Amino acid sequence: MIKKGTWVKIQDTILESGQRAPQLPEDTKKVPLIMWAKGYLQEDAEMNSVATVKTLTGRLVTGKVMEVEPSYKHDFGDFVPELLQIGKMGRKALWGGEDHE
Amino acid sequence: MSKDYSYEAVMSRKPQIMKDSVGIDYATFEAEGIGFDYERMMKETGYTLAEMQEIQGQTGVGNTPLLEMKNLTNLARKYAPAGKGARIFIKDEAANPSGSFKARRAANAVYHAKKLGYKGVIAATSGNYGAAVASQAAMHGLKCIVVQECYDSRYVGQPEIIEKARKCEAYGAEVVQTSVGPELFYVFLKLLEETGYFNASLYTPFGIAGVETLGYEIAMQFREKEGRDPDAVICTNAGGGNLTGTARGLIKAGAENTRIIGASVDLTGLHMASDEQFNRKSFTTGHTGFGVPFATNPDRSDVPRSAARPLRYMDRYVLVNQGEVFLMTELLAQMEGLERGPAGNTALAAAFSVAQEMKEDQIIVVQETEYTGAGKHINAQLTFARENGIEIFFGDPKQEEKGKNIILPEDLSLLKAQEVDLNKLRKSLVKNAASQAEKISDEDIQYLMTETKSSREFIEEQLQNLGINR
Numbered sequence A: 001m002i003k004k005g006t007w008v009k010i011q012d013t014i015l016e017s018g019q020r021a022p023q024l025p026e027d028t029k030k031v032p033l034i035m036w037a038k039g040y041l042q043e044d045a046e047m048n049s050v051a052t053v054k055t056l057t058g059r060l061v062t063g064k065v066m067e068v069e070p071s072y073k074h075d076f077g078d079f080v081p082e083l084l085q086i087g088k089m090g091r092k093a094l095w096g097g098e099d100h101e
Numbered sequence B: 001m002s003k004d005y006s007y008e009a010v011m012s013r014k015p016q017i018m019k020d021s022v023g024i025d026y027a028t029f030e031a032e033g034i035g036f037d038y039e040r041m042m043k044e045t046g047y048t049l050a051e052m053q054e055i056q057g058q059t060g061v062g063n064t065p066l067l068e069m070k071n072l073t074n075l076a077r078k079y080a081p082a083g084k085g086a087r088i089f090i091k092d093e094a095a096n097p098s099g100s101f102k103a104r105r106a107a108n109a110v111y112h113a114k115k116l117g118y119k120g121v122i123a124a125t126s127g128n129y130g131a132a133v134a135s136q137a138a139m140h141g142l143k144c145i146v147v148q149e150c151y152d153s154r155y156v157g158q159p160e161i162i163e164k165a166r167k168c169e170a171y172g173a174e175v176v177q178t179s180v181g182p183e184l185f186y187v188f189l190k191l192l193e194e195t196g197y198f199n200a201s202l203y204t205p206f207g208i209a210g211v212e213t214l215g216y217e218i219a220m221q222f223r224e225k226e227g228r229d230p231d232a233v234i235c236t237n238a239g240g241g242n243l244t245g246t247a248r249g250l251i252k253a254g255a256e257n258t259r260i261i262g263a264s265v266d267l268t269g270l271h272m273a274s275d276e277q278f279n280r281k282s283f284t285t286g287h288t289g290f291g292v293p294f295a296t297n298p299d300r301s302d303v304p305r306s307a308a309r310p311l312r313y314m315d316r317y318v319l320v321n322q323g324e325v326f327l328m329t330e331l332l333a334q335m336e337g338l339e340r341g342p343a344g345n346t347a348l349a350a351a352f353s354v355a356q357e358m359k360e361d362q363i364i365v366v367q368e369t370e371y372t373g374a375g376k377h378i379n380a381q382l383t384f385a386r387e388n389g390i391e392i393f394f395g396d397p398k399q400e401e402k403g404k405n406i407i408l409p410e411d412l413s414l415l416k417a418q419e420v421d422l423n424k425l426r427k428s429l430v431k432n433a434a435s436q437a438e439k440i441s442d443e444d445i446q447y448l449m450t451e452t453k454s455s456r457e458f459i460e461e462q463l464q465n466l467g468i469n470r
Helices: A081-095 B007-012 B014-022 B038-045 B049-058 B070-077 B102-115 B128-140 B159-170 B184-195 B205-225 B241-252 B288-296 B322-336 B343-357 B378-387 B422-434 B442-452 B456-466
Strands: A007-015 A033-041 A050-054 A060-068 B066-068 B087-091 B120-124 B143-151 B174-179 B232-236 B259-265 B316-320 B363-366 B391-395 B405-409
Touching: A007 A050, A007 B184, A033 A060, A033 B143, A081 B070, A081 B322, A081 B378, A081 B391, B007 B014, B007 B184, B014 B184, B038 B205, B049 B102, B049 B205, B066 B205, B070 B087, B070 B322, B070 B343, B087 B205, B087 B343, B102 B120, B102 B128, B102 B205, B102 B241, B120 B128, B120 B184, B128 B143, B128 B159, B143 B159, B143 B184, B159 B174, B159 B378, B174 B184, B205 B241, B205 B363, B232 B241, B232 B343, B241 B259, B259 B288, B259 B343, B288 B316, B288 B422, B316 B343, B316 B422, B322 B343, B322 B378, B322 B405, B343 B363, B378 B391, B422 B442, B422 B456, B442 B456
Parallel strands: B087 B363, B120 B143, B143 B174, B232 B259, B232 B363, B259 B316, B391 B405
Antiparallel strands: A007 A033, A007 A060, A033 A050, A033 B174, A050 A060, B066 B087
């Protein structure tokens, strides 16, 4: 159980696939329009259950609980060998010689 | 009785929601025919340059450093004909409080919201503008909601947009995210109606006028440093506000001979509303997917009449490829010691090529940089591209297939900006603006001439081709 007052991320379907805007490409029309918001749970809830949260601006939003105390995981990625290569290319072109590579 | 918040009901209330949330009655600027009085709109609803400098100065926005890229200039000269290779400068806009030039737009918008008594501000943006509005709202003690298109239907998010969400939240803003699709606008309208907050649109007169200080500063800094105006200013172009505001600022400074060049990342062929293609691009802004449609139909924005009208000011428009911008971003770090975000370096990549056509004693200015960080970094974005099946290799960037590969120039001589036929864009604007009209007046023709910075003959020829009667 997730306790009332916990900071969670919820998701809600805004438009079902059949309700999407007519001018959209087919691949987008096939999927629903989803919205995500974060807030404090207004009642005890379970993961994936529908609950209401109070957002930072005080709005009440209802949706499926999908993450508890959401955090950021984005990073600087993996090693990209090409980037070192670019530096060598530029330095060699401007200054030449291995002292500058 | 509770209000009807269905898609149709909210969209049908759009004009009223807009009027209430922007505080501008756009109808008062409409002309008889197809046009409207742009300059009067800018004058009556905007701020003077001095007022804007004051407003921005109070929150530490503006007066960013102007830096000469001596190594990149010398490098460009290696590939230029004898006597060619203009001096390349950048305006380090990453030094603004929220890390980009968008702070200028947000400073004015949020100040205006506060002045009008709104309790909060809302902006619909996946870009740096969200962080800029959030930062300004924090300084003014206003509430803030940023709505961003962030994830595809598999809940895979663009790392760059996720980072911008983090930054907005760091400033205490609420972030509402959606999956791919223009119906984000419905979510945005609903939020405006529900909260009664101010619509801090990117395209209001005060937002665009906020960038005028950037153009003005460039002219002033060059007069102090070099005793003259720069020969060309190159702007990364998406919605057109950056270019419009900068050009207007240069004109206000009297720098009438400075050429204004737009530069975008070429993403031709990728559909911006495609769920499947959303994560197959490595640029979320500064690309042709915004640059071209917003130039040729500025009023497609989130206000009835956009104050960003780039074709009024653009002298030239060039494109570069994703691989070229990534390469230039890395060179900026490794040869100038400046680590900056990739999207803002679009114009720098183009400048490296354009400088080679200009004389050695001439000056070209790249008028912005943006902050970099986790997610919003070439290393993160190239990794993300590979994870999404995009091939990355060295070769001729002109062979790049959008959504399939990213080709880094294998030799610096291959970094070449591609020309966009401006007349083609102008024709398209005339078509968009005039095709609904039954009859075109002389006033309309004047309007179209100004809208496209072109001659009467050009407009009359287009109208004739379109079969529109005078």
